[in-house]
Amino acid sequence: MAQITPGRLSCISEIRFAVTMPDKNPQFLVVNPGMSVEQMVENLSQSWGLKDPSSYALVDTETSFYITENNRNKLRNGIVLTLSESPRKAVHRLIGRMNSKEEQENREALKQLAMSALDFTFVEFFIEEHGVQLLLRFLESGNLPGAVLAHSLTAILEIMEHGLVPWGTLSPEFVSQVTEYAKKSKGPSDATVTQKALALLELVVLNSQTLYTIVANNILFDDLIPHLSRGSEIQQCSIALMNALYLRAPPERKKRFEDSLVSKDVRTAILEKVIRLQPSGGEMLHQIYVFQQLTFNLLDKKLNMPIDVNTQQFELQQDIYELIRIAFGNDMDAKSNKYFKKLGFQDCESPINDFMVTPPGILALNCMYYFATEHTGNYTRIVLENSCRGDAHECPFGRTGIALTNLLCSILHVGEMPDDSTQTYHPMFFVCDKPFEEFFCVCIQLLNKSWRDMRATVDDLDKVLSVVKEQIEYALKDKPSTFETFRTKLTALNYSEIQRRRQQERSNKEEMDSQSAPVVELRNKIRPEIIELIKQQRLKYLMQGTAAPGTTRTSVQFFCRLSPNQKYVQYVTVPEDKPITDNEDWQTIEIREITSIGSGTERKVKKRIGFSIQGDASTSPVDIYVPHIHALDMWKDGLNALRGLEMTSEQTKSDLKTLLGMEMKLRLLDTANIKIPSECPPIPPPPSNYDFYYE
Incomplete structure (x- = not known):
């Protein structure tokens, strides 16, 4: 075939391809864009002596998809097509086999449907002939053996993904039945049934609020935990269904799924059966990221919830008094203003006012209380070390704890909806029941150390926080698996290292963005x-x-x-x-x-x-x-x-x-070691005349 030059590519008017048919000699077609697919079929039928062209259609041999006017752009030079029975005829034949009284015929038909349902054109005719209702009757019967059930679920999943069938077509009884399939985890033979059932339920949850209620009533996170020990596709579908159930949960159901998200059993299963096996595949990583982001977002309520003075004030005051007792001993007057000042609160008359501002609100006090009660030695050391200093370099625990909580929520994007393309998650947040609080405990010690290294004062708080933010973000880039590993990485990222990195960045920037006027020009x-x-x-x-x-x-x-x-x-x-x-x-x-x-x-x-x-x-x-x-x-x-x-x-x-x-x-190589003036030198005045003499 002659090669067409690129310059004339837009003038191509013919497509050349081969067409085959069983028991017929292959045909080589040359068609132009004006010829319809129907005309192609008629020409082939006439050439092969076929009586009824409407009973035939062109099929892509490679994909088994029908060629129509809507997808004829798939036709290209050199492609091989097959003249096969039309989609309407294929649907009639398939539905006839599905209606057969022979059980084996039914099974073979459902197996064929699972493959044919990939084709949009076939599905259109299948829907037109009420095939979906027939398929659903087979599924609702509950009499299908494992392999046939897998094919049937595959077929209905593929059909629904085409977006041609309203989700209301699925009956509540059928969805309830699928939830039972999704909860079973007998063995490898049921893997396809389980995976397709989970995938179908995820789509149901995301697309139908009415059917969501049925799924939510029948599926608990505990039902999905056993699936996290199975193959990667089932693991992915299980986590995706967990995410979908929470994301689409109405307000009255949110609390139940919030408890499930932070359940130790669920967290441990994901950590042990999925994360520690180093999952691969973009969709799996994305679903783990979404799950983690949803758990982070549970903090948003405390982060932005104003303190109710009437119902919460007494309890929160007791927590503040406990902070003082742990740091300074039981013999101290926990209500004394001087201890509020030593602890680093701004409002020493009523320190609860420090937590009135949202964010971070009550979340900051919860983190500080956790640090004091769970890491008492480190808490006492930090508070006493700074409260007993006589210079201006003391690090106020209360004020810095509140500011740090805000910073950590910003780093973890607390309150933000999961991004559709992100795949990055942090394994260390799966290793304990209170991951954010542990994160705070490590970072408050980092802040105190950086404060000391910088010899900072209260006026330098923003500068210290900017250094701490860089330290944390650098350490998180390596995705540490435990908080101990995270702590080790932070040790290497001390203030001197941050200064070195900043200096390097500054030097590079100064080279690129010199402010002298001649260089700018x-x-x-x-x-x-x-x-x-x-x-x-x-x-x-x-x-x-x-x-x-x-x-x-x-x-x-x-x-x-x-x-x-x-x-x-x-x-x-x-x-x-x-x-x-x-x-x-x-x-x-x-x-x-x-x-x-x-x-x-x-x-x-x-x-x-x-x-x-x-x-x-x-x-x-x-x-x-x-x-x-x-x-x-x-x-x-x-x-x-x-x-x-x-x-x-x-x-x-x-x-x-x-x-x-x-x-x-x-x-600028020739200007090395030459000081460039900050301003361009003045242009000298023109000469009095231009009568120059050349010898």
């Missing part, structure tokens, strides 16, 4: 050249093209590129292992017709990264998928540059910073 002069260089690199990247995985159910890839004349975005879907050629069935978007570009992460069952291109108002946006965030930045920058807009991605900022810094260093 030179940088401003070079900047457009560097931006143009970045622009050309982006355009070359776009012309090379990027390939992103297709749907999770097909082994295809989405390939897109910028045309060599830089006037069109070209895209096509091809098999993963097939080299991209210029003869593909390219779809095009003209650059000058683009009105806006949106980006984001599409995440239903699996995550895909891409952006949408909007043409004029009369056309629908086109989704372009890319393999990773870096490619997303490159595409957005390149398209913005072609449209005459600014390149604003983080990648551009990073490239600009690096290239501009390197170019500045090269141009």
Whole structure:
């Protein structure tokens, strides 16, 4: 086949592919975009002498999906299709087998349905012929053996994921039955049934508030704990269902699930059976992160709850008095103002007022009380060490404890909803029943040490907190598995180390961002050249093209590129292992017709990264998928540059910073050891005449 040059790619008008059929000689088709799929089938039927073309349809041999007008963009040069029975006919035949009185026929039909339900076109006809109701009757009968039940649950799960069937179609009786399947954990033979039941219940919980009640009434977190000892897919589905049950819980059910989230049995099972086995897979890591974030968010109530003076004042005052008794002894007058001052409270007349401000409110007092009662030796040492100092460098425990609680909640994003793409979690928070309080206990000792190393005063509190924040964040990056490991990492990140890192960062910044006017002027002069260089690199990247995985159910890839004349975005879907050629069935978007570009992460069952291109108002946006965030930045920058807009991605900022810094260093090499004036030297006045003499 002749190769088509890239410059003429937009003029491709024909697609060439093969079509096979059992007991027939293969056909080689050459079709143009104006030929409908129905016409293709009619031509093939005539060629093969088939009487009723409406009984046949084209099927992608690789995926077994029907080819329709809606997905004909899958047609590409070199593809092999099969002329098979039409989806309506296939559905009729399958439903007939499902209605058969032969039990074996029923089982084979359900097995076939589990595979066919992946195809959107097949499912449309299956729904039209009331196949869903028939499938549900099989499931509700409760007479299906393990393997057939697994196929049936797979089929209904796939059908519901297409989004064509209202969730109200599922009866409460059926959902109750699925909850029973989800709770069983007999052995490997039931693994598929359990996994599909859990996945289906998660979707039910997320999509139907009415059916949520049934699931919540029948499924306890304790029912899911045994599943955490099974395969990774069941573990993932179990944690995902826990998360969904809590996220969709109405106010009257929140308390029950809050208790379940912090249950020792659940926490220990996740730690021992999942985390310590070093789970892999983005979705599993994400579900663990979500679970942990939900447990952090349980602190939000105390963090932002104002103290009720009428009901809580006495109890909280007793906690404050206990702090004084533990630090200074039982013989002391715990209500004396001088001890409130020694403990570091700002309001020595009524220290409870220090906790009236939210955040952190009552949470700070709870953490301080936990530290005093559970780590009494360290608490007493810190309080006495600072209360007995006679200089201005004492570290007030009360004030710093309140400020630290606020800081820790900020670091852990307490009160924020889980992010859809984050996969980072901290294993050490699963090792004990009071993880945040233990976190506070380690960090208050760190704060006291850093305060001492910095020789800080009360006026330096914000500076100390900024150092402590860096120390904590640096230590958390390594994901310590225990609080002892976390403490060890903090020991290495002392104030001197933070100073060294800051100095290094400052030196780098000073090199890049010199404030002298001549250097600034030179940088401003070079900047457009560097931006143009970045622009050309982006355009070359776009012309090379990027390939992103297709749907999770097909082994295809989405390939897109910028045309060599830089006037069109070209895209096509091809098999993963097939080299991209210029003869593909390219779809095009003209650059000058683009009105806006949106980006984001599409995440239903699996995550895909891409952006949408909007043409004029009369056309629908086109989704372009890319393999990773870096490619997303490159595409957005390149398209913005072609449209005459600014390149604003983080990648551009990073490239600009690096290239501009390197170019500045090269141009300033000759000025080494020469003091650059802070202002440009004045331009001398012009000469009185221009009659210069050259010998």
